[in-house]
Amino acid sequence: MSEVKYLTEFYHLNEFQGLEGYKKNGGYVQLERAFKMKPEEITEEVKKSGLRGRGGAGFATGVKWGFLPKNGEPRYLLCNADEGEPGTFKDRMMMERAPHQLIEGMIISAYAIGAKKSYIYIRGEYDYPIACVVKAIKEAYAAGLLGKNILGSGFDHEMDVYAGAGAYICGEETGMISSLEGLKGQPKLKPPFPAIQGYLKKPTIVNNVETLAAVKYIIRDGAQGFRKYGTEKSAGSKLFSLSGNIVKPGNYEVPLGYSLKDMIFNLGGGMKPGRKLKAVIPGGSSAPVLNAEEVDRATLDYECLASMGTMLGSGAIIVIDDSQCMVDMLGVLTHFYHHESCGQCTPCREGTGWLNKIVHSILEGRGRLQDIDLLLKVADNMKGRTICALSDAAALPVLSFVSKFRDEFEFFVREGRSKVKGTNYAQMHH
């Protein structure tokens, strides 16, 4: 088994960016086919395909659509292109290389759930992807693929782009809805869930870029065809963003269930000369870290990674070699989560700051041995106690870094310098 070209089949073609090139390579054919189906049939097909959300949580897409109330109430489709999870850059490529693929997938999805309006919420830093998507939407309007009575089907749909202002929390679906409503980007209390009461208090479906793009392929190949790749519980292929201390970082599409070791050593070209694999963060910075021994056993699917206590997340694989200091790395992560906590829920607001201060105390040579256990206690009490998952996302790396690389933390506390680098914090950063 090796890399596949399923979603990314035409990504090497520059013309695939534009409407003409996209149509030449099979674009908008599936939209016409979808319009011949009933909306419920599409939802049923998506359910059968086993497609799971590609943004991070991995919730079954068809099931999510099924939560919508079955009345004629106006509803919205939102595409989550905030892509804030550190280490993830697959949505950027999808929007740059194939904006029409996303738009087609979105129109089909909107038709399936009955949404007359959709928004693509794109991370504010993504200037170029925003430009690509905006241009593609304009082309689609001009070609009658958006607007009133699309392709004579009687289905009306409007689509817009909304650029975020650079907050990690706006990648959380209700945080994104708040931001889109013009409010401060803070997650909303659930229940009610967005499918019942979301954007502007109307039923709303929020899906990731890759999820929506994949819908097109479910229409093309049918549920069974889509299941050609992947495992029973993790169907289809997925894009992974490979980064870190590796020879060939980049986006790779592989079937779910692919071996993590192959990903690193075959596709990624392995470690840099003379370096050994030490650890891998398999699903974006929020996912608990795996050590080298665990990496050997891991396969890239939801169930295997879950059984190892971590998660597939957004598919950002961050490879760490033996030249990296885990204490220093954790300092980067705690700083990030402290900076990005929205500040609503107490455990997260105060906990992220506390964790960051403790880790930096250790880094700056002021740490106490009991601080290591304190990190575990604080992180443990932040887990599962808040409105959204940011608190968990901040706690999980701390728990896994400290429990799996405790010797490095203890060394740092005792010696005031890194076990790996041999230098103290100030020397490391100058």
Next chain:
Amino acid sequence: MPKCTINGHEVEVKEGATIMEAFYKLNEGIAHYCYHPGLSVAGVCRLCIVDIEGNPRPQIACNTVVTEGMKVTNQAEKIKDGVKWVLDFHLINHPLDCPVCDQAGECGLQDQYMQFGKYSSEMAEPKVKKHKVVDLGPTVVLDSERCILCSRCVRFTDEVSKTNELGLFNRGDRTEVGTFDGKPLDNNYSLNTVDICPVGALTSKDFRFRQRVWYLKDSETLCTGCSTGCNVKVYYNKEGAFRVKPVYNEKVNGHWMCDEGRGIYKFVNREHRLLKGRMKQKGQSTWTDMDAGALAKEAYQVIKSAGEKLAIILTGQYSTHEYQILLKNLPTKNVFHWQNQAEKWNEFDGLLLRGDRNPNTKGVELAMNASGIKTDWNDLISGIKSGAIQTVFVAGPENMAVYEDMKEKIQSLGSVQNIIWTTACKSEDFEKLTNNVWLVPMKSYLEKEGSFINNQGLEQKFKKATTIVSEALTLAEASYLVSGQNIPIIKMEAVDTFIDASRRPDQVTLEHRKKNEFVYKRGSL
């Protein structure tokens, strides 16, 4: 009506009620800061976590709807431990400046720490520094370091006063409550934010640094600021009254009261009061001080000699009972209702404050109707002019600040021979009276018991809170004396207060205080 079990006690709650409401109904202790029954649910303090049987993760009580047969507990070890930790999260950046904090003694953070808290913090890092003494507006001062970001004040200005002055600015542990550029917290309900603030972050400019709350007693009474009749608690000690806070009454004011009403404690204090009876003869410029009772007895001679030429002027500032006694003791048909700014009486700000600034206008009307009296103010004026009225007994206003027409009315009484004026407060305006004048000192509403009938016709009883001017009389007592009778000794009976079933469960009873028992919720919560 679903039934659920809370800590082993079964309780039936309304359809759609939350676990928090079930806890309230059972009067079971549950830690919480951001939940307030008068506001929407924010679910951010994360203190009210409970264990629901069959649910692997702890849930928050304020946002979880009770379903039939639900088994809930907050006594499980893991929940207690979780609450301790969440409290510690609240406290790690809190300045713990209780010795100089106004809220100390009635602080939610102190109280809940004592009941649910973790007794040794492991925080060894420097605390986050934030703004202190932020001037939010004319009434409220903010200390951001004390703030636990429960967002109650923000939700209040959003949902109740609908003025939206407050917001949460910045993110994470740098978040602070604030006002947007150039728009201060300035509305007639702003001080409610101080009441609902569970900590000492928002303090009232009027009250801060004036008293430690443990040196104050409180008593439930009514607001006399307007005809709504909000239920309030007055805080006082032997120096006088210091502040007023609202008391929940579903039928009248809900959880709130207006800022204007909070000022009404001021005129009852000694420095504003008429302490002695005073009289002066026509043409004299000096007053003679007398004992209140003796003065009233002296006035009897005048009233007796006036006979049919007596008129009574009533203001809506006395209790219903007092009007009845007065009209019984001085039986005349010349009774006039002094309506201050009657043209504004139908005004209403949409929330609580009404244009009629008297607590008992309905009571005056009731008493006058019962005696079959129908009069017009102009009859009084023409009576005075024609000499048909020689002596006037004025049941003068207690809260003179809302009687803008004082001077005008005093002028219109110009040619009357004798004026007997009962008043709780002193005023410059009395100097302008050129008649024979008897000023009888009155008790304020805090010093007597009785009832007011509010704008909606609801009769609410109030009880005596304290004594500020001991020799002052009530209007009823004065009416006995000026009609030549002695004050009957009234057998004291237990007075029911107006607060009954609709009372919130978190009020501290006197018994608790006497026993010095710990009470889990009080004051601001």
